[in-house]
Amino acid sequence: MTTIMITGANGQLGSLILENLRSRIPAMHIIAGVRSAPQADHFRELGIEVRKVDYDLPESLEEAFHGISRLLLISSSHKDDDVRLAQHKRVIDAAKQSGVRHLLYTGFAFPQQSADRSKPGNVHTMTEQAIIESGLEYTFLRNALYIDFVGVLGLKEALSSGELVTAPGGWKFNSVGRRDLALAAAAALVEEGAGSRIYELTATHTWDFADLAEVLTEVAGKPVVHRQDEGIQHWIYAFMSQLDTASTSGDLEQLMGRPVTPLRDSILPFIV
Incomplete structure (x- = not known):
């Protein structure tokens, strides 16, 4: 039977994927790749067998991957993209x-292509290209922006004040939660069958800040209105402007075998 390893298994996404994978195949065929083995007793x-996988120690990776049929490389969380790409290439x-x-x-859903072909892409598109060039069979799980970003929007304050205030813009979101993404990854x-695949793992329909205000109204039991304010300054808006947060796909629901988690249920952890 196929032996599957998940790198970054101690992380939020990795641990959720492992949890879902255990319901599909025997634990003896799952291997958790972690940077710190002593923290993986659970x-x-x-x-589940645990192996040390450190993206910065190339000499240890071949041994860690011995006997693995299918390997999930969860992208590095390092803040320097040059370092991240080097780490990914070592794994590949x-x-x-x-x-x-x-x-x-x-990677990220619907990666934006630079109009200037001479410029390198972002770390995810360059990692995907390195995987393609390796000749390995691959699956690209392109994740939407995590719904977690709502945690910096002041939702609790909006419930209290009755006003959700955001930076101006025609924002639309295909965001979903990690639990949905983990179920799809598992x-x-x-998946059976040979061949390479690309999945755009997003919600099937976009939502916007007006929709979010409606959900907050429902939760609060009193009106919460959305207002744009040019004075709002936060790094999240600059970050989101670099992503395609509006394109949608049915790939996530296809893999999960169920609809995506509703917006109300997705944001509850950030307002309770």
Whole structure:
């Protein structure tokens, strides 16, 4: 049977994927790749083998990937994209040398292409290109912006004041929660059949800040209105402007086998 490894297994997304994977295949066929093995005892208690996977230690990666059929590379969280790309390439090289048959990678949904072909893309598109050039069979899991971004919008304050204030713009969002993305990733990890695939893992319909205000109104039991204010300054808006947060796809629901979690349920953890 196929042996599957998830790197970054101690992270929020990785641990959720492992949780979903356990309901699909026996624990003996799952391997948790972690940077700090002593912090992974909870996986061992579930019968899951733990191996040290440090993107900065290339000499250890080939050994860690030995006997792995399908490897999920969860993108590095390092803040320097040059470092991230170097880390990813070490994993790709080691996977090929170790005989991994299929490499899965988590990037961003609907990556924007630069009009200037001479300029390199972002870290995710360059990682995808490196995987393609490796000759490995691949699956690109292009995740929408995590719904977590609402945590910086002052939702609790909006419930109290009756006003959700955001920076100006025609913002639309295809965002979903990690639990939905993890369920889809687990399904992709156990997919049968050969060949490479690309999944755009987004909501099937966009929502905007007016929709968010409606949900807050429902939760609060009193009106919450949305207002734009040019004085609002936060790094999240500059970050979101670099992403395609408006395009949608049915890939996520197809992999999950159910609809995406409703907006109301997705934001509840950020307002309770």
